[in-house]
Amino acid sequence: MTSAIEIVDLHKYFGELEVLKGIDCQVAEREVVCVIGPSGSGKSTLLRCVNRLEEPTSGTILIEGEDITDPDADVDRLRIRIGMVFQQFNLFPHLNVLRNLTIAQTKVLKRSQDEANEVARAVMERVGLLDKIDEYPIRLSGGQQQRVAIARALAMNPDMMLFDEPTSALDPELIGEVLDVMRGLARDGMTMMVVTHEMSFAREVADRVVFMDDGVVVEEGPPNETLTNPKTDRARRFLRMVQEK
Amino acid sequence: MALKPRQRRRLIRALMYGIFVAGFLLTIIVADWARIQRLFFNVDVMQQMLPDVLAIAARNTLVYTAGSFSFGLVLALILALMKLSTIKPYRLFATWYIELFRGLPALITIILFGFGLPIAFDGFRLPGGTLVTGSLALGVVAAAYMAETIRAGVLAVPRGQTEAARSLGMSSSRALASIVLPQAFRIIIPPLTNEFVLLIKDTSLLFVLGTTPLTKELTKFARDFMTTTRNATPLTVAAIVYLLITLPLTYLVRRLERRAAVSR
Numbered sequence: 313m314t315s316a317i318e319i320v321d322l323h324k325y326f327g328e329l330e331v332l333k334g335i336d337c338q339v340a341e342r343e344v345v346c347v348i349g350p351s352g353s354g355k356s357t358l359l360r361c362v363n364r365l366e367e368p369t370s371g372t373i374l375i376e377g378e379d380i381t382d383p384d385a386d387v388d389r390l391r392i393r394i395g396m397v398f399q400q401f402n403l404f405p406h407l408n409v410l411r412n413l414t415i416a417q418t419k420v421l422k423r424s425q426d427e428a429n430e431v432a433r434a435v436m437e438r439v440g441l442l443d444k445i446d447e448y449p450i451r452l453s454g455g456q457q458q459r460v461a462i463a464r465a466l467a468m469n470p471d472m473m474l475f476d477e478p479t480s481a482l483d484p485e486l487i488g489e490v491l492d493v494m495r496g497l498a499r500d501g502m503t504m505m506v507v508t509h510e511m512s513f514a515r516e517v518a519d520r521v522v523f524m525d526d527g528v529v530v531e532e533g534p535p536n537e538t539l540t541n542p543k544t545d546r547a548r549r550f551l552r553m554v555q556e557k
Numbered sequence: 558m559a560l561k562p563r564q565r566r567r568l569i570r571a572l573m574y575g576i577f578v579a580g581f582l583l584t585i586i587v588a589d590w591a592r593i594q595r596l597f598f599n600v601d602v603m604q605q606m607l608p609d610v611l612a613i614a615a616r617n618t619l620v621y622t623a624g625s626f627s628f629g630l631v632l633a634l635i636l637a638l639m640k641l642s643t644i645k646p647y648r649l650f651a652t653w654y655i656e657l658f659r660g661l662p663a664l665i666t667i668i669l670f671g672f673g674l675p676i677a678f679d680g681f682r683l684p685g686g687t688l689v690t691g692s693l694a695l696g697v698v699a700a701a702y703m704a705e706t707i708r709a710g711v712l713a714v715p716r717g718q719t720e721a722a723r724s725l726g727m728s729s730s731r732a733l734a735s736i737v738l739p740q741a742f743r744i745i746i747p748p749l750t751n752e753f754v755l756l757i758k759d760t761s762l763l764f765v766l767g768t769t770p771l772t773k774e775l776t777k778f779a780r781d782f783m784t785t786t787r788n789a790t791p792l793t794v795a796a797i798v799y800l801l802i803t804l805p806l807t808y809l810v811r812r813l814e815r816r817a818a819v820s821r
Contacts, residue, residue: 363724365720365723365724388723388726388727388728389726391723391724391725391726392725392726394724395724396721396724398717398720398721400715400717402715402717402718402720402721403721404718404721404722404736404740405740406739406740406743415735415736416722416725416726416727419727419731419735420725420726420727420731421726461721464725465724465725468725468726
């Protein structure tokens with residue numbers, strides 16, 4: 313079976329600085345992989361390379377067997393299959409929630425407005441915010457905005473979802489509602505790659521945890537091994553620091 | 558005599574008020590009010606100017622402004638996108654264009670369009686008379702200023718907006734048209750309105766293109782009326798009409814700017 317995401321020997325430089333130093337990593341279909349590690353370790357860059365928001369310097373990334381790093385790849389078409397959720401939500405402030413959810417459906421997938429509206433209502437129901445569908449993003453709390461952002465990605469019927477620290481910009485009391493939605497997605501079998509600092513979420517939801525430090529994958533495995541009995545010193549140190557917090 | 562700082566401040570303040578009031582009173586006493594009234598606020602002359610000052614002159618001013626603004630805005634958008642382009646010749650061209658037309662007096666550009674083109678292209682004349690030639694010339698100048706405004710607006714939209722749009726499968730041009738530009742224009746409505754006000758006043762330069770009774774804008778109309786009546790009232794009337802158009806617009810800009818500041 314081909315992996316949903318297969319990353320082979322990925323390198324990324326920002327100028328002189330090597331941020332990713334040869335990453336190999338797979339995400340299977342219906343698998344939830346949490347990427348953890350200290351800030352500056354390259355987690356977000358790795359995630360952003362997967363849908364080529366960041367241009368890899370070298371290496372290959374296959375999306376369901378198709379090479380997205382190929383210069384001739386139709387990146388726009390491949391991105392439709394990859395939903396992405398950002399730390400800063402990035403909802404479109406000039407559009408109301410419904411239009412946020414339908415604009416790409418109509419312009420990219422060429423769905424009719426009626427069909428798009430219907431899909432939008434269904435995904436808003438799924439994230440529990442159907443009553444906010446006519447609001448503008450600015451009127452919503454951070455947690456609600458992030459749930460709308462998840463709904464916006466879902467409306468495109470992606471095969472997989474990337475989450476770039478989806479709760480890091482949220483007030484502590486709003487984190488739970490977003491994690492609940494993500495838990496629901498995982499339960500429904502969505503393929504997910506999640507960069508996160510929420511260790512309890514990783515422990516509970518992830519099928520596999522990837523620990524990154526300084527541009528390399530230091531260790532990976534099931535959460536109850538990697539998060540409980542890490543094999544490497546670096547992972548042990550990081551986890552101790554996180555738990556002391 | 559040593560004054561305490563507070564007394565000193567009071568004295569200076571009183572002096573400044575005094576100078577102002579004295580100047581004001583002096584003007585009122587010295588001025589020949591009957592003469593001023595006759596030459597600048599002459600009701601007879603005002604009546605003679607109606608209805609043409611509104612039906613022809615003010616109307617032409619507004620039509621020329623609208624023409625040059627719409628043409629200038631389209632051109633400015635193209636230039637702004639060229640300046641933001643990854644293609645170097647586009648960037649260079651836009652930069653040179655902007656520097657050139659911001660550096661020249663608008664009058665020179667207008668004369669170039671009105672009289673330079675026919676010389677350069679052996680009698681070629683733009684169709685459509687003052688409206689087209691004038692709108693093109695003023696639009697070309699205004700575009701240089703507005704291009705920088707639009708570019709600033711585009712750059713003010715957070716990068717995350719483009720990234721979110723691209724991650725949903727939108728092409729870069731689609732993301733620009735549907736996501737970035739609508740937000741950019743919202744940001745730059747106040748400075749664009751300012752540019753519109755500047756254009757209203759710049760249409761007074763279009764007289765150099767030559768006029769007929771039907772193509773005169775406010776300033777030219779007023780000057781000609783001044784010559785025939787040997788009276789300055791037409792200037793006063795033109796000034797009032799200009800202010801009636803520009804003051805509400807500048808007021809609107811202030812309101813929009815305040816609203817933008819609040820929502821941020």
